[in-house]
Structure formats: structure tokens, C-alpha cells
Amino acid sequence: MPKLLPLLEHAVKKPVWDCRMCGQCVLHSTGMTCPMTCPKTLRNGPCGGVREDGHCEVKPEMRCIWVKAEERSHSPLNPHHWEEEFNELRPPVDNRLQGTSSWINLINGRDRRTPAGWDGAARERHSAVPGASMVEVDEPTTLPEGFHS
Amino acid sequence: MSRLATLIDEGNRPVVTAEFPSIDGGGLAAVEKAADELRPFVDAVNATDNPAAHAHASNTSIAIAMSQFGLEPIMQVVCRDKNRIAMQADIIGASLFGIQNIACLTGDDVTAGDEPEARRVFDLDSTQLVKVASGLAEGHYLSGRAIKQPPALFVGAVENPFAPPLDYRVMRALKKAEAGARFLQLQIGYYPERLENFVAGCVEHGVTRTTALIPTVVLTKSAKALSFMDESVPGISIPAEMIARVAGAGDKDAIAEESYQLTLELSRHALSLPGVSGIHLTDFRHDGSLERLVRDLRIGPAFAPDPVASASGTTSV
Numbered sequence A: 001m002p003k004l005l006p007l008l009e010h011a012v013k014k015p016v017w018d019c020r021m022c023g024q025c026v027l028h029s030t031g032m033t034c035p036m037t038c039p040k041t042l043r044n045g046p047c048g049g050v051r052e053d054g055h056c057e058v059k060p061e062m063r064c065i066w067v068k069a070e071e072r073s074h075s076p077l078n079p080h081h082w083e084e085e086f087n088e089l090r091p092p093v094d095n096r097l098q099g100t101s102s103w104i105n106l107i108n109g110r111d112r113r114t115p116a117g118w119d120g121a122a123r124e125r126h127s128a129v130p131g132a133s134m135v136e137v138d139e140p141t142t143l144p145e146g147f148h149s
Numbered sequence B: 001m002s003r004l005a006t007l008i009d010e011g012n013r014p015v016v017t018a019e020f021p022s023i024d025g026g027g028l029a030a031v032e033k034a035a036d037e038l039r040p041f042v043d044a045v046n047a048t049d050n051p052a053a054h055a056h057a058s059n060t061s062i063a064i065a066m067s068q069f070g071l072e073p074i075m076q077v078v079c080r081d082k083n084r085i086a087m088q089a090d091i092i093g094a095s096l097f098g099i100q101n102i103a104c105l106t107g108d109d110v111t112a113g114d115e116p117e118a119r120r121v122f123d124l125d126s127t128q129l130v131k132v133a134s135g136l137a138e139g140h141y142l143s144g145r146a147i148k149q150p151p152a153l154f155v156g157a158v159e160n161p162f163a164p165p166l167d168y169r170v171m172r173a174l175k176k177a178e179a180g181a182r183f184l185q186l187q188i189g190y191y192p193e194r195l196e197n198f199v200a201g202c203v204e205h206g207v208t209r210t211t212a213l214i215p216t217v218v219l220t221k222s223a224k225a226l227s228f229m230d231e232s233v234p235g236i237s238i239p240a241e242m243i244a245r246v247a248g249a250g251d252k253d254a255i256a257e258e259s260y261q262l263t264l265e266l267s268r269h270a271l272s273l274p275g276v277s278g279i280h281l282t283d284f285r286h287d288g289s290l291e292r293l294v295r296d297l298r299i300g301p302a303f304a305p306d307p308v309a310s311a312s313g314t315t316s317v
């Protein structure tokens, strides 16, 4: 089932929202408009290039998805808190989640995990979290002191 | 604290910032020449980051060179060309040379430039970058990895009060302010009432309590330049009456004069708004009009020297 879920999710969300399977779905907080369909994949509102007619800087034939999203965020059909969530600062995309199911990531909380620095705190110089500062190397013993710090 | 941050904090007079011309060849002499022209009239100058998606000498190199020639840089960082690792490295790298003012931008799309085949990156968006850059100043990378003796950055961003969705632009400014932006340079705009609404909204929502608003005006010489911006620059729209007013002024000289007068009016209006901390100048004329403008407005280091900053000997980084 876990293997099938991404396929199923894509089958449901692609036709309606043009889902890009970023694995960290924020549709409800963006007026049910997928921010990953913005050519610049912006997750925190429209760029400065929106045309006078509300169309996209990059694709003039398309309405700016953030113009659409902003309109829809006020829709009386949405639960009230969605309108408030629209203004929240959404964290950077975790590119490792691309292609995975946001449904699973939502249930297990994986989609809300952000890098330590996002929440403001500097991590201890020697992290207690195993592997948190690991880098991919062939021969770790040859690394100079402080490489991991 | 950077000189720009000090001037904004003191709030004794409007700050004047400008756009540095793009540099390709000519070595440091080319930077020095441009720096010499601007230095007397401005407080800080933007080192651009591949503006309009055209490759030029990089933001970091120009910022460093500018500061060596005694001009305080505002280093732009755009999200289009680099991922989060490279952008953090650029900011930290530049800070080694004393660069403190950082302006975080989304960036025009690659399709606006002369290499539309390029891969666009946009790994972070500009609001996220504001927060990440502010984190660097607090002593950590986005990963959480600590930075000993972090740089004293003065982080800002840009906002476009003139592009749809108009009502939402204040909220976006607020989001950037909350993410850590201490100044917002505003996009070029020819709708004074939109600027007025935006600035009033920012005052009302508390944006201006933490964040300086710096509207932009452009010095142009012809109606053609206005039409070009209207048609070809993403996010800029100019009312047809304004273009007609300049076009109908008479001969070439009269048109140039009318263009100047339009810029002067827009500048006066912008500076008259409560909540505005200064003005950003983009000069497409290069005929001494920038000096004329700051003189007519009586702003900037040449025409409204700040007694506090100069007496305390504050120098640029």
C-alpha cells in the first residue's frame, strides 16, 4: 500500500490541482491552489512580476496562481482558519520528499520537519542527534578535525 | 551596524539609495568610475545580482569592489540562480569583506533574460531567504550549524506595491518584516495612489515599526523608455496618460525635461508619505540628472548632510 499511495494521490490530485507531488502539501493554506504550479515554485505569495491583468510574468496566458490563490483564500466555502493560514510563513521545500505521498508525510509528521535553523535555534556544535551532521564521504577517518562541526 | 542601518535607525533624514550599473569588462577601473559618480549623492548602492536574468559581474564581487572604493553596498541576492547552500555561502563570504546590507529578491524569471534556456533554481523564495539570512546574523546556518562570531547583517527585501493582487501586498510586506526584513525597497511604480495605499497599509499593520520603506523612482529621458518599461519589464505598468504627457511635451529636450519633472513629482509624492524612510534611484539618463534630483529634493549626503553621523565619524563598511 505505501508504494501505491503516491500513485493514487497523484491520480486524484493531478487532474484537479495539477499536483506536482512535492510531498508537502499546503493546498488548504493556499486557497486550494498548488504553489508548485507557479513557474518559480514560490510558496509565500506572488512575485513582483505579476502583470497588470493579473496574469503570470512567465506564462502570460496563465493567471498568476497567487492571484487565484489569494482570491480563493477568501472563499466562504473554506473553513475560516484556512484564510488565516494563508498568511503564514511556509518553510522551504524539503526536496527529498519530491515524488512521495504527502498523505503519508502528513500522517507521520514528516512534512512538518524543518531544519534546526529554520526555527531559529543554533544547534549545539556537536549534535546529539546521530547522523544529523553526517556528510557523505568515502573515508571519514581522513577528514580533518572540525570537518563535521 | 552598517551606515545605512544607522541612518535608518536615527531617522533624521530620508536615506538615498541607488542602483549600481551592471559591470562586465573594464576591470576594477570600471567599478571605480561608477562609484565615483554616485558616491557624493547617495548613502548606499545596490550591487545587483544578474538583473533581468542577464549574467554580469557577480553581486558579491561588485559589492566587495564597491566597498573598497568607499561606497556602501547593498548586496542583492536573488533566488533564481542558486540554491540555499550557495546563497548562504555568498552572504557569509561577502560578510568577510564587511558587506552587511543584504537585499533578498525572488528575481525575474530566466525567460526575461538572454539565456531563457537556463535552469531556474528558486530553491528558496525571497521570504524564506530573508529568514535564512537573518538566521546567519543570529549565528546559525539554515541547517542549525552554529557560526562563531556571526556577521552583523542588515537584511532587507523588495516588494511591489503596484502589481496584483494589490490588497495582498501589505500582507506580503508584513510577512517579510516578520521574517526579519529591516528595509523594503519598493518596485518602480507610476501609480501614486497605489503607493499611498500600500504605505498607509504598512503603517496600519505595524510593518513600519520594524521595517523602513524605500520607494523607487527612475530617471528616464524619453517616452520610449517609459513605453519600454511598461511593455517589457515584469511587474511595471505605466498609465497611458503619463506616457502621453511626456511624449507630447515637444522636441527631444522638452521631452527629456518633462520626463525629469515627472520623476521629481513622483519622488516628492513618495517622500511626503508618512512611513517612507527614503528613496531609491534608478538612473537611465546618465546626464547629471541624479545630482539634479537630489539637489531639487534637498536629500542625501551632499544636500542634507547628517550632523550626527558625520560628527561621530561613522564611515561606510
Ligand code: SF4
Pocket (backbone or CB within 6 Å): A037, A038, A039, A040, A041, A042, A045, A046, A047, A048, A049, A050, A051, A055, A056, A057, A058, A059, A063, A064, A065, A066, A067
Ligand atoms: S506571476 Fe505568479 S505564477 Fe507567475 S511566477 Fe510570479 S508568482 Fe508565480
